[in-house]
Amino acid sequence: MHAAEIVKAIEPLKGSVVAIKTVQETRPIEDFADAFIAEINVKSASKVIKALDSAFPRDESLPMSHLRRFAKRNMIPQELLAAIEAVSPPDLHDGQTLFVMIPPPLPDAEALRKLLAQFAPQPRRRNSSTPPRPDLATLQPEAALSDSPSAAQASTSSTSPEPQIPQISLVKTRVPIYPPFNISQADQWTKTMWPVVFNPAAPRSNVSPPPQILSRTREAIEPRAGHFLALARKVAEEAHTSGRGRAVGAVVVDPAIESELESIAWDKDSDPTEHWMDAVVAVAGDVRYARPEAAHKFSETNKTLGDETSQTTSGYNPDTEGGPDLHALMRAAEFIARRRRQQDEELAETPEPALPVVLTDPQLSNQLSPLESYFLNETSRLTQGPEPDQWPTSNLSPKKRKHGDSGAGWADEPQVSSCSTAPSTAPSGEKNLSARTEDGSCSAVDYNEDGPSSPGSRIRTRSEGGYLCTGLDIYLTHEPCVCCSMGILLSRFRAVIYPRTGRLPSGGIASEPIVRPTRDEHASKEEKEEHHGEDREYYGLHWRKELNWRALGYEFVETELNEAGEGATALTKDGSQEDVIFHA
Amino acid sequence: MDEAFSEIEITPAVSENSKHAQWMKAALDMGEKALEHGETPVGCVLVHNDKIVGRGMNDTNRSMNNSLKRRTSTSWKPPHAKISWQGTRHAEFLAIAEFLQSFPKSALQSTDLYVTVEPCIMCASALRQYRIRSVYFGCANDRFGGTGGVLTIHADRSIDSAYPVYGGLFQKEAIMLLRRFYIQENTKAPVPRAKKHRELNTAFDQVREITATNGVEVLPSSQ
Numbered sequence: 001m002h003a004a005e006i007v008k009a010i011e012p013l014k015g016s017v018v019a020i021k022t023v024q025e026t027r028p029i030e031d032f033a034d035a036f037i038a039e040i041n042v043k044s045a046s047k048v049i050k051a052l053d054s055a056f057p058r059d060e061s062l063p064m065s066h067l068r069r070f071a072k073r074n075m076i077p078q079e080l081l082a083a084i085e086a087v088s089p090p091d092l093h094d095g096q097t098l099f100v101m102i103p104p105p106l107p108d109a110e111a112l113r114k115l116l117a118q119f120a121p122q123p124r125r126r127n128s129s130t131p132p133r134p135d136l137a138t139l140q141p142e143a144a145l146s147d148s149p150s151a152a153q154a155s156t157s158s159t160s161p162e163p164q165i166p167q168i169s170l171v172k173t174r175v176p177i178y179p180p181f182n183i184s185q186a187d188q189w190t191k192t193m194w195p196v197v198f199n200p201a202a203p204r205s206n207v208s209p210p211p212q213i214l215s216r217t218r219e220a221i222e223p224r225a226g227h228f229l230a231l232a233r234k235v236a237e238e239a240h241t242s243g244r245g246r247a248v249g250a251v252v253v254d255p256a257i258e259s260e261l262e263s264i265a266w267d268k269d270s271d272p273t274e275h276w277m278d279a280v281v282a283v284a285g286d287v288r289y290a291r292p293e294a295a296h297k298f299s300e301t302n303k304t305l306g307d308e309t310s311q312t313t314s315g316y317n318p319d320t321e322g323g324p325d326l327h328a329l330m331r332a333a334e335f336i337a338r339r340r341r342q343q344d345e346e347l348a349e350t351p352e353p354a355l356p357v358v359l360t361d362p363q364l365s366n367q368l369s370p371l372e373s374y375f376l377n378e379t380s381r382l383t384q385g386p387e388p389d390q391w392p393t394s395n396l397s398p399k400k401r402k403h404g405d406s407g408a409g410w411a412d413e414p415q416v417s418s419c420s421t422a423p424s425t426a427p428s429g430e431k432n433l434s435a436r437t438e439d440g441s442c443s444a445v446d447y448n449e450d451g452p453s454s455p456g457s458r459i460r461t462r463s464e465g466g467y468l469c470t471g472l473d474i475y476l477t478h479e480p481c482v483c484c485s486m487g488i489l490l491s492r493f494r495a496v497i498y499p500r501t502g503r504l505p506s507g508g509i510a511s512e513p514i515v516r517p518t519r520d521e522h523a524s525k526e527e528k529e530e531h532h533g534e535d536r537e538y539y540g541l542h543w544r545k546e547l548n549w550r551a552l553g554y555e556f557v558e559t560e561l562n563e564a565g566e567g568a569t570a571l572t573k574d575g576s577q578e579d580v581i582f583h584a
Numbered sequence: 585m586d587e588a589f590s591e592i593e594i595t596p597a598v599s600e601n602s603k604h605a606q607w608m609k610a611a612l613d614m615g616e617k618a619l620e621h622g623e624t625p626v627g628c629v630l631v632h633n634d635k636i637v638g639r640g641m642n643d644t645n646r647s648m649n650n651s652l653k654r655r656t657s658t659s660w661k662p663p664h665a666k667i668s669w670q671g672t673r674h675a676e677f678l679a680i681a682e683f684l685q686s687f688p689k690s691a692l693q694s695t696d697l698y699v700t701v702e703p704c705i706m707c708a709s710a711l712r713q714y715r716i717r718s719v720y721f722g723c724a725n726d727r728f729g730g731t732g733g734v735l736t737i738h739a740d741r742s743i744d745s746a747y748p749v750y751g752g753l754f755q756k757e758a759i760m761l762l763r764r765f766y767i768q769e770n771t772k773a774p775v776p777r778a779k780k781h782r783e784l785n786t787a788f789d790q791v792r793e794i795t796a797t798n799g800v801e802v803l804p805s806s807q
Contacts, residue, residue, distance in 0.1 A: 291684065318744055319690045324710045325677055333672055468671070482737055483713060486706035486730070487672045506743050508709070537740050541705070546734045548727055581743050583713055 003374035006234055007277050012226030013233075013499065013558055019214050020553035023540035024207040025181070026512040033104035035067075035175040035194070036112060037080065038168050039088050042098040044119035045070055052100075055115050056107040064103045066179035066186075068195040071099045075195050080173050088169040093121035101194055104177060109170055116168040181207065206545035209552055217495060217552055220255065220262075221473060227276040228253055228475040229499055229556055231283065235328070235371050236477045239285030242369065248286035248584045250328035251475040252336065253279050254458060255494065281458040281472065282339075283375045284332035286584075288322030290367070316582050324483035324583060329476060333491040335376055336469055339459045378458055468492040478584030479507030485541040488551055495552040496542055506583050509553050511540030594724050597750030604720055607631050607698040608753045611722075614641045614675070615700045615761045622768075625761035628675045628699035630683050632691060640679030642671075675699060676707040680714060692716050700758040702751060705730035708737035711747065718748045722758030760786070 040048055049069060058064065073081065073090070076099060084099070102112060175194045180186035186198035204210070228251045235249030257279040265272035324330060368376065469491040476498040480488065485508025488496050496509060503510055542553035598604045607629055614627025618641035630638035676699060683692065693715045697703075700722040703711060708730025711719060719731060719738065730737040731749040739746045767782045 316743060318713070318715055319688075321713065323680070323684075323689065324706075324713050325672075325681070330672060337671075481709060481713070482742075483706050483709035486704065486709065486728075490672055490704075490706060535741065537742075539735070546727075547705075583743075 003370045006371065007231065007374070010227060010230045010234060012224075012273070012276075013229050013556065014226060015499075015556050015558035017218050017222045017225050017497065017554045017556055019209075019218060020509060020540070020542065020555055021511045022208045022543040022553075023511045023538065024543075024545055026538065026540070031177050032174040032193075033177045034106055034172050035104055036102040036106060036109070037076075037084060037171045037173055037194075038100050038102065038112070038116055039084065039093070039097050039121055040100050040116060040119045040168070041121050042096045045098055045100070048100055048116065048119050051115055051119075052102060055111070056102070058103065059105055062104065062177055063179060064177075066197050066199065067101060067103060067175055068197060069101055071101070071195045073097070073099070075190075077190070077192050077194070079192070080171070080194070083173070084169070084171050087171060092124060094124050097121040101175065103175065106172075112170065113168045120168055205550070209543060209550070214552060217255075218554060220258065221495065221497065221554065223273050224253075224258065224276040224279065225475065225497055225554075225556055227273060228280070229477070229497070231277070231280065231371075232475050232477045235283045235285045235369070238369050238371055239287065239328070242285075244290040244369075245286030245288045245322070245326065245328075246582060246584070247477065248328045249477045250284045250332040251280055252282040252284075252332050252469065253473045253475060254281050254460070254471070255279075255473055256471065257281075257458065278378075278458075280375050280378070282332050282335045283371050284328045284335060285369055285372065286326065286328045287331065287367075288326040289320065291322050291326060316580055321582065324481060324487075327481065327484050327584065329474060329480050329484040330487055331372075332474065333469055333487060335372070336459055336472075339376065340467075470494070473497065476502065476584070478502035479504045479509050481506050481583035482508035482539060482541065483583070485509050485539065489541065489547060489549040492549060493551050495554060497554045497556060500555040500557045502584070503555075504584050505536035505581050507536075508539045508541040511538045513538075594752035594755060596752030596755070598720065598753055600754060604698070604750075604753060607636070607696075608700070608720060608722065610636055610639075611698045611700050612754060612757050612761065614639050615758070618642055618675075619761060619765055625765045626675045626699065626701045628679050628697055630679050630692075630695050630697055632683075632687070632695040637687060637695065638679035638681075638683035640675035640677065640682070642675050643673040643678055672706065674704065674707050676703055676711060680710070689714065696720065698753075700754075700761065701725050702729040702733050703731055704728035705735055705737055708735070712738060712742060712744045715744060716747050718750065720750045720753055722751075722753055723755040723762075724751060 068075075076084070100116075173194060176189050176196065180189060180196055180198045183198045183200075186196045189196040208214070232249040232251045233247075235251065236247040237249075239245040239249060240247035261275050261279060262272050264270075265274065471492075471494050473495040474488060474493050474497070476496065479498050479502055480496070481504070485496075498509070500514065503514070540553075541547070543550040600608075610629045611627045614629065615625040616627070618627055619625040624642045627641045628639070629636045630640075676697065679697070680692070683695070687695075694717055696718045697711060697716050698720045702721045702723065702725040703719060704725060705728055721731070725733040728734060732738075732751070738749050763785060767784050
């Protein structure tokens with residue numbers, strides 16, 4: 001079946017898109033550290049802060065704004081208060097005291113005592129049975145000097161008549177070093193540790209994507225996600241049946257085109273999912289068995305090509321797994337990078353200087369499957385592309401591929417597909433096509449001025465704002481491996497989406513076991529995954545506070561499967577590997 | 585590094601006058617070459633039976649598969665996104681690609697990697713999937729490091745066997761390469777940043793002088 005027909009025949013997966021939690025959410029960081037609590041004179045609060053901040057500069061990497069710097073006696077948790085009162089009895093002072101928290105990293109206790117000594121609470125006058133006089137209570141240490149002849153002994157002067165030297169009692173306590181995740185956590189900490197502020201407006205990108213962006217994106221991708229994932233399965237099937245790789249597929253979608261499609265559909269009052277395929281900028285299948293080094297694998301598979309058997313993928317043997325650069329995601333990123341580079345070189349005045357000793361894997365990019373070739377050569381029907389004479393003569397194009405290693409007839413078929421598509425999706429602009437068909441591998445007669453304006457790749461050029469995979473979404477048949485998950489970030493994808501049934505214990509995105517298995521026929525499968533889940537790492541790489549790029553992560557939860565339909569077929573194919581853990 | 589690398593000192597796991605030194609120097613040479621060509625100066629070599637069998641340096645600018653400083657309006661960017669050398673064509677991948685031209689993948693099980701900067705999370709996982717024998721690196725990478733910098737991909741639970749990692753070998757040299765790179769203006773960036781007023785920092789306040797004597801000699805049993 002030709003690529004265009006495959007695409008047209010695709011039945012979308014049915015289900016819903018759910019956001020994947022981040023590891024910050026699933027493992028709320030409850031890191032605690034020691035802090036000092038000191039009782040000070042209520043009037044010296046601002047001076048205390050100044051003195052503390054200049055003497056012990058704060059660790060900028062620790063966000064401490066959720067911790068109250070000061071607390072009144074009645075705000076302090078019972079247990080902590082008891083500890084404080086054990087060393088600093090409340091009746092010792094005049095009652096005009098406040099408690100200051102000195103956040104981690106802890107300064108030297110002696111240095112801290114010395115620093116705070118001058119702000120010590122006013123002692124209660126034991127000689128007097130009357131409560132402290134208001135005017136005395138308002139006395140600052142400086143003011144208190146009026147009682148004393150020596151200005152230099154500020155800290156001791158006020159107590160000279162009594163043996164009680166005003167000293168700072170430090171109590172060590174635990175405080176949460178990260179902001180509370182929600183208000184109940186804040187309350188909990190406030191009641192048990194130290195008063196904590198929950199700020200819902202605080203930037204929480206360290207924890208999770210802003211909820212409105214997460215849900216807006218989810219709503220935007222949901223209508224077509226089932227289509228893209230169904231296409232990814234077709235690409236996976238192609239990779240599997242060709243023997244070049246495991247049944248893993250990737251589909252790269254430009255959400256900007258999606259929203260254009262939405263608005264066109266809105267204007268025409270048509271189905272916004274009808275032209276879903278127009279938003280696909282690239283597809284890529286796994287080719288882990290295709291490298292010459294692992295050629296024996298490839299040829300073995302070819303012998304049984306077309307057979308139901310999938311012996312080659314029935315286990316995990318690291319020696320035959322090729323390597324992550326042959327995984328679907330890496331290839332998809334590579335396709336886009338190379339296409340963009342070609343576009344740029346076409347437009348560039350001067351060629352880039354050649355580098356020595358750079359070897360790339362020709363297998364990775366030069367051999368395209370029919371579906372890969374089809375989408376890479378698809379043109380945009382929505383946006384104005386480059387002028388006809390700037391049409392890049394891509395070495396990703398079928399004619400170039402034909403010159404490459406054609407192993408197993410792989411390369412012989414595709415040019416048909418890329419040239420026999422309906423006019424609506426074919427490259428238009430006769431001149432360009434004739435230029436591209438000098439080897440006669442495809443005929444351009446059908447496509448000319450009838451097509452839309454001028455042809456342009458759907459992959460935006462750099463000058464059009466395209467850069468890496470910035471702003472693009474990637475749909476995968478499986479949870480990507482750790483390597484590919486990081487590749488998603490390094491490629492600057494906006495979002496990653498895969499079906500929940502495609503989770504793999506070797507994956508890098510999931511952040512927790514599947515909590516509630518659905519009660520449909522997949523329940524047992526999901527339970528099994530949960531079982532695997534006990535023996536895997538949950539990296540949640542899509543959104544980690546440590547990393548400098550974050551992508552939105554979604555799982556597609558299938559709600560309904562047509563057993564006779566395409567989706568079920570694809571699933572069965574996947575099903576043959578469901579017990580095998582491999583890197584997707 | 586103001587861009588991507590901290591200068592946390594690591595105690596070198598192997599001494600700098602050992603035979604590991606010559607391989608790391610070869611990796612530094614690759615980094616030097618990368619710098620000459622305007623690439624992020626990260627270099628590496630693969631060593632098999634006392635021979636260099638693969639060389640790599642970042643190929644991100646050339647392959648356009650990298651990231652530069654850019655924000656577009658089409659996607660939301662989290663704050664604190666300090667972008668520097670990235671992309672999927674990292675030095676390690678290129679070295680492995682060269683290696684595979686002449687050796688079967690299984691030979692990586694008896695091959696060591698020497699790389700000037702700690703492998704990122706992506707490369708750390710790739711090296712594990714490729715079953716590298718061991719990894720020696722220069723300076724740590726606390727932004728993306730996958731062998732201790734941020735995550736410990738080399739040692740975590742996985743379907744592939746773990747590999748040992750030895751860091752700190754010629755870290756000063758590795759850092760100087762990076763400093764020399766980041767002081768340049770990146771003319772390839774869509775929005776180049778002027779860095780006229782920057783001066784090359786040659787001080788190593790935080791990095792203790794490393795001598796052969798304070799390096800702890802920890803060698804894989806096979807060597």
